[in-house]
Amino acid sequence: MLEKKVIKSQTFTDTTNAEIRRAAKTGIYDIRGGGAKRRVPHFDDLLFLGASISRYPLEGYREKCATNVTLGTRFAKKPLRLDIPITIAGMSFGALSGPAKEALGRGATAAGTSTTTGDGGMTKEERQHSKTLIYQYLPSRYGMNPDDLRKSDAIEVVIGQGAKPGGGGMLLGQKISDRVADMRNLPQGIDQRSACRHPDWTGPDDLEIKILELREITKWEKPIFVKVGGARPFFDTTLAVKAGADVVVLDGMQGGTAATQDVFIEHVGLPTLACISPAVEALRELGMHRKVQLIVSGGIRNGADVAKALALGADAVSIGTAALIAIGDNDPKWEDEYNALGTTAGAYDAWHEGNDPAGITTQDPNLIKRLNPITAGKLLSNYLKVMTLEAQTIARACGKSHLHNLEPEDLCALTIEAAAMAGVPLAGTNWIPGRDNTNNIT
Amino acid sequence: MKNFDLKEDSLSSLNEALQAPHDHENQIDWQVTNPRGSHAIAVGLDAPINVSIKGSVGYYCGGMNKHANIHIFGSAGPGLGENMMSGKIIVEGDASQYAGATGNGGLLVVKGNAASRCGISMKGIDIVVHGNIGHMSAFMAQSGNLVVLGNAGEALGDSLYEANLFVRGSANDLGADCIEKEMKQKHLETLDSLLREAEADAKPEDFRRYGSARELYRFKIDNASDY
Numbered sequence: 001m002l003e004k005k006v007i008k009s010q011t012f013t014d015t016t017n018a019e020i021r022r023a024a025k026t027g028i029y030d031i032r033g034g035g036a037k038r039r040v041p042h043f044d045d046l047l048f049l050g051a052s053i054s055r056y057p058l059e060g061y062r063e064k065c066a067t068n069v070t071l072g073t074r075f076a077k078k079p080l081r082l083d084i085p086i087t088i089a090g091m092s093f094g095a096l097s098g099p100a101k102e103a104l105g106r107g108a109t110a111a112g113t114s115t116t117t118g119d120g121g122m123t124k125e126e127r128q129h130s131k132t133l134i135y136q137y138l139p140s141r142y143g144m145n146p147d148d149l150r151k152s153d154a155i156e157v158v159i160g161q162g163a164k165p166g167g168g169g170m171l172l173g174q175k176i177s178d179r180v181a182d183m184r185n186l187p188q189g190i191d192q193r194s195a196c197r198h199p200d201w202t203g204p205d206d207l208e209i210k211i212l213e214l215r216e217i218t219k220w221e222k223p224i225f226v227k228v229g230g231a232r233p234f235f236d237t238t239l240a241v242k243a244g245a246d247v248v249v250l251d252g253m254q255g256g257t258a259a260t261q262d263v264f265i266e267h268v269g270l271p272t273l274a275c276i277s278p279a280v281e282a283l284r285e286l287g288m289h290r291k292v293q294l295i296v297s298g299g300i301r302n303g304a305d306v307a308k309a310l311a312l313g314a315d316a317v318s319i320g321t322a323a324l325i326a327i328g329d330n331d332p333k334w335e336d337e338y339n340a341l342g343t344t345a346g347a348y349d350a351w352h353e354g355n356d357p358a359g360i361t362t363q364d365p366n367l368i369k370r371l372n373p374i375t376a377g378k379l380l381s382n383y384l385k386v387m388t389l390e391a392q393t394i395a396r397a398c399g400k401s402h403l404h405n406l407e408p409e410d411l412c413a414l415t416i417e418a419a420a421m422a423g424v425p426l427a428g429t430n431w432i433p434g435r436d437n438t439n440n441i442t
Numbered sequence: 443m444k445n446f447d448l449k450e451d452s453l454s455s456l457n458e459a460l461q462a463p464h465d466h467e468n469q470i471d472w473q474v475t476n477p478r479g480s481h482a483i484a485v486g487l488d489a490p491i492n493v494s495i496k497g498s499v500g501y502y503c504g505g506m507n508k509h510a511n512i513h514i515f516g517s518a519g520p521g522l523g524e525n526m527m528s529g530k531i532i533v534e535g536d537a538s539q540y541a542g543a544t545g546n547g548g549l550l551v552v553k554g555n556a557a558s559r560c561g562i563s564m565k566g567i568d569i570v571v572h573g574n575i576g577h578m579s580a581f582m583a584q585s586g587n588l589v590v591l592g593n594a595g596e597a598l599g600d601s602l603y604e605a606n607l608f609v610r611g612s613a614n615d616l617g618a619d620c621i622e623k624e625m626k627q628k629h630l631e632t633l634d635s636l637l638r639e640a641e642a643d644a645k646p647e648d649f650r651r652y653g654s655a656r657e658l659y660r661f662k663i664d665n666a667s668d669y
Contacts, residue, residue, distance in 0.1 A: 141544040141563060144525060146486055146506035185546070185565040185584050186603060190659040193601070195582060199562040200521040200540040206501070209481045213502040213521075216457045217486030 030262040033095075033351025033361065034321060035163050035254040035298060040271035042254070043305040045418030046411050047427060050397045058396040065392040066402040069316050071293045072154060072223020072246040075215070079223055079246075080132055080154055082316070083112025084388045085403060086306055088380075089251075089297050089320035090136045090156060090227070092118025094180040094192075095258030095351065096324075098125055100360040102373035103327050105129035107380025111388075116156060116318075118258075119169060119194050121183050122148040129377075134225065137214070139168065140194040142184040146217060154247075155214055156225035157207070159198075159236075162255030162298040165229030165269045169194035169259060177363040207243040215244075225249050230270035230298065234278035241283070241292050248283075249318065250275050252298030256321040258361070259352030272298035272309075277408075277423035280313030289313065290404075303390020310391070311406035312422060326383035327376035328358040444469045448483075449476040457485060460510075464489035479519065484512050487529070504531045507548065520557075523550045526567060539576070542569045545586065551640040558595065561588045564605055570640035580607050581617065589636050591644050599652055603659075607652040608633055610644055616652065623653040 008014070022030065051057035058065060072079035088108045093101050095118060102125045108115040114132035121143020127133055135152030137144065149155065160166060181188040201210045211224050226240040227249035240248045252272025257265065276296055283289040296309045297318035309317045321329075330338075332345040337357035341350065351361035359370035395403050398410045412427040413419035419426040420433035446456045460472060474495045477483055481500035484493050487510035495503070498516030507526040514522075517535030521543060528548040536554035543559065545567025552560075552569070558576035561569050566586045574592035581597075583605035593611035600617020606629065607613075607620075616622075625647075633646040 141525060141565070144544065145527060145546065146488070146508060146525070149506070150486075187659070190603075193582070195563065199559065199581075200502070200524045200543040206520070209501045213482040213485050213505050216454060216482045217461075217506055219458060219461075220454065 031259050031352055032262050032265070032349040033256060033258050033260075034265070034349040035256045036266055036269075036271075037349075038266055040253065041273050041415065041417045041421055042271060042299060043273060043308045045273070045414045046308050046422055046424065047414060048304075048307070048311075048394055048398060048410055049412060051399050055399050057399050058401060060393065060396055063396065064401055065396050067388050067392060069293070069404070071225075071295070071316065074246045074288075074292055075220065075244065076154075076223040076246050077219070077221045078153075080114060080134075082114060082132065084384060085310060085316035085391075086111075086300075086384055086387055087113050087134075087295065087316055087318045088115035088323055089255070089318040090116035090118045090134070090158065091320055091324075092120040092258065093123045093126065094118070094120040094142075094184070094363070095361060097359060097362055097368045097371065098123060099368055099371045099373040099376070100324075100327065101126045102129050103371065103376035103380060104323060105133070106373060106377025107323070107327070107384065108132070110377065110381035111384035113384065114153070117148075117152075120180065121145070122151065123183075127151055129373075136227075138194070139196060139198045140184075141199065142186075142192075142194070149214075150218060152222060154223040154225060155218070156227050156249065157211070157214070157245075158227045159207075159240075160229030160231065160251075161227065161257060162229045162251035162253045162269055162272070163257035164260045164264045165231040166196060167260060167264050167268070168196035169257065180363060204239040204243050207239075211244045223247055225295070227251060229253075229255075230272065230275040233270070233275040234282045237279040237282035237294070238286065241286055241288050245292060247293045247295060248279065249295045249297065250279050251318075252296070254299030255297050256324075271421070272296060272300075273418060274421040276309060276312040276314055277421070283313075290315065303387045303392075304394060306387055306391040307394040307403065307406055308411065310403050311410050312408055312424075315404065322383075323380055324360055326380050327360065328371065328379070329356070329360050331358055334358055443471040443473050445473045445475060447475045448478060448480055453480055453482065456483065460484055460487050460491065460493060464491055477516070481519070484510070487512070490529070498535065507531060517554065518552075522552075523548075523567075526550065536573070537571075541571075542567050545569070547586075549636070549639060551642075555592065561586070561605070564588065568636055570636055570642055572640075572642055574611070578617070580605055580620075583607070587632060587636060589633065589640070589642075589649070591642055599654075601658060602654050604654060606632070608649040609652065610649045613650065613652060619655050619658045620652055621655045623651050625649070625651045 069085040109131040115130045116134040134154045138158045223246040225247040226245040228236040230252040253269035293315035295316045296314040300317045334357035354362045356362040359367045411424040472493045477497045479500045485505040488508045490509040493512045495514045500519040502521040504512045504523045510529045512531045514533040518533045518537045520538040522537045522541045523531040524543045526545045530549045532551040537552045537556045539557045541556045541560045542550045544563045550569045552571045555573035556571045556575045560575045560579040564583045564586045568587045570589040577595035580599045583602040589608045594613040596615040597617035599620030630646045
């Protein structure tokens, strides 16, 4: 018998074909939670050089390596003083269960950092359990009211997010419980669309006036953050600073969303790694680096990622997906139930459908009970502390007495792509693709 | 009556004074002169005080208002009374874009015309416009009442939820999922009371009511051309 050539297409892969069949069968694009799953250049493509003859390290367990950060030093009368430069990103009550939001507040507070509301407003539990709570001001203005604005510790004007720069949101009907519907002033059980643009301003000149209004309402006390999705980080950072932001939050495409079209998540926006260097360059050009703080998010997983983002010039990072994993999202202990939902632990992303076995991305009263906010809060604070220790370990090895003293000079890149995006030399060379290398240290 | 002259006094000192806790002992009547189109005048108020503004204002006048009565003797820039929760705002002249945007409650009265996106994403506010309103008004309007004595611009009520839109003049171009609906007795009563409160000389029976066809409430691929 002749051996036949059996070749599967590299263009029409099994996954691609499955998606074609799914689209044909259901007549709807694939909506899911999470961030970009495709492989993109990331912090894994960077390495720290560590100390050597020309640089001496700090003693691992004895010499101080500070981790504190102050956010909002430009205009706000009451800047945020955090113990660690890792904050919890905005995630809504609605997308997340009440106990999940409470757990995030508890964990962040125990670790000395902030947490953030989301589309849908501020819940009592969240405010109560979060020492430092940032109030998101979103295009939909669901649940937005001046009392909560005044109760917050900072305000984050959300222009976009990394998973979907230029996109709004969709919370499917099954997650619109009575409480969620009431907070959003919508009929129970209908799909809730979130607008992609703010209803009462467009462009940077309007944003400046909007920020003025928010400051006047809150007596110039609260730091104003401006959050953008990774699209045009140089210009977006410049314009946010021009509009009067105290803090710029920059979210790369690996940053999660509660519910967005898969095609949007995977095909729009920049990898986090490609966002930082242009944003820092913009701040430096304006003389505002370290005066307007930069928070970077999107795919931060461990202390090395934190240290790398800070070395590239960020003042802090923010985590969303990682925080959910820390409190139990996608835990293999629910594998049977993930299988029943047609997926597996680690791949579960139907966060919008409200069936989360871990009780996190759901409003189902029975599933919600599975998450104990006190235990989950402890898991999160442990994780945040470990990340901080890891970042300190690296910083000490680079001879730095504060995480903010890390610098691009401490880094090299493993790939040409990462070297070009991060603006650090390819390992073993002096070469930063796309840059004028004449000033590089040899 | 306490007077603030914005030629002499700063915007922040005005807002701080208006936002300060008020009780019966305190000043209830305030006047603002020389507003000269300044932005963010009388924002974030949280008490039943009366603020009379003698001239035209810029963006976001009366933004996030609670309880206060704000009367503007001039015209208003974009975002008049945005996200107001309660109280009353009256503008004698015209209002620019996004008047009453995302408002949760209270009454906004525009004696002249309102520009585009009037009542965008409104969440319970009542808006009465004596003149005409511009395009895309009541876009994604969730609840509350928008009353227009004149004509409505293009794409009225696009993608709206449960807000009621009452138009006396023409509304020839309705947005996606917006349809004319039956005017029931309860609507005539609501309209009558809003018209009285807004000092509008019009009869409820001369209006038509528009609302959501509720076809876009759940995603359906066959509606793709409407999205």
